[in-house]
Amino acid sequence: MTASPGLRFKTYILLFIMMVFGPTGDVLLREGMRRIGAVTTWAPAGLFHFFVRAFSSGVIWLGISSLTCFFIAYMLVLTWADFSYVQPASTLAYGVVALMGWLFLREKISPLHWAGVGVICLGVFVVGHTHPRTTEPS
Amino acid sequence: MIFRETFFLLWIIVGGTAGELCVSRAMKSIGEVTDFHPAALLRFIGRALRVKWMWIGVTLMALAFFGFLGALSLDNVSFVVPVTALSYAASALGSGIFLGERVSRQRWAGVFLVCIGVALVFIGKG
Numbered sequence: 001m002t003a004s005p006g007l008r009f010k011t012y013i014l015l016f017i018m019m020v021f022g023p024t025g026d027v028l029l030r031e032g033m034r035r036i037g038a039v040t041t042w043a044p045a046g047l048f049h050f051f052v053r054a055f056s057s058g059v060i061w062l063g064i065s066s067l068t069c070f071f072i073a074y075m076l077v078l079t080w081a082d083f084s085y086v087q088p089a090s091t092l093a094y095g096v097v098a099l100m101g102w103l104f105l106r107e108k109i110s111p112l113h114w115a116g117v118g119v120i121c122l123g124v125f126v127v128g129h130t131h132p133r134t135t136e137p138s
Numbered sequence: 139m140i141f142r143e144t145f146f147l148l149w150i151i152v153g154g155t156a157g158e159l160c161v162s163r164a165m166k167s168i169g170e171v172t173d174f175h176p177a178a179l180l181r182f183i184g185r186a187l188r189v190k191w192m193w194i195g196v197t198l199m200a201l202a203f204f205g206f207l208g209a210l211s212l213d214n215v216s217f218v219v220p221v222t223a224l225s226y227a228a229s230a231l232g233s234g235i236f237l238g239e240r241v242s243r244q245r246w247a248g249v250f251l252v253c254i255g256v257a258l259v260f261i262g263k264g
Contacts, residue, residue: 029207030215038211039142054207094220101216109216109262116258117216120223123251127226130245 014077015089022070023096027104028063087128091121143212147221149205153198155228159236160195220259223252
């Protein structure tokens, strides 16, 4: 990646947006669904009403908007930065989601759960550092 | 409850991964993007939308999002999101079978770590 200060600054800003808006979107979706309550039926009509209720919630739409911001930032940064440079930010998102759930939604997370999240981040990081092309170019 | 929880998690992992594989197949059939001008990108999107696999992929990914909402109605976000990392295992399997890609040992090692991490999250949930 070209390392001009302007481009580097722009990249950091977009990576920051990704790190904040992706996990925030997930946390908002959880909060929205918690307010709606657990799905209790498998009947198609029941599921339909459940999702209609979900999409009538302002918190759900805030979550979707936040995830859209994440996705736009992700797409924009990928137009100039290498995937292997961007990917660690999405790796950390698994940890940030757990941290935000613990902080803002008061979710109980055991030490073993934290360890699992850490190992997942490491695994995703390893996957992200493999060669992006596994087939011969045609 | 456990049945519903497992069903939604599988729905997200299988549906989301299948959707991504279909989109990947569609994009590969179109070819690499070399021109990033807005008009060229619009033409590229137009070509992508004419590929059947793109529509199948987008539909599957939308269904996976519904599954994600269902799972979040039952479980904490700090549990659901890390578990969805199992999609890395599903995509490694799927890309070998469905797209004919060669999955490297390093990628399998990463997938193995993800599986260990998800197992710890499940056990840690209690």
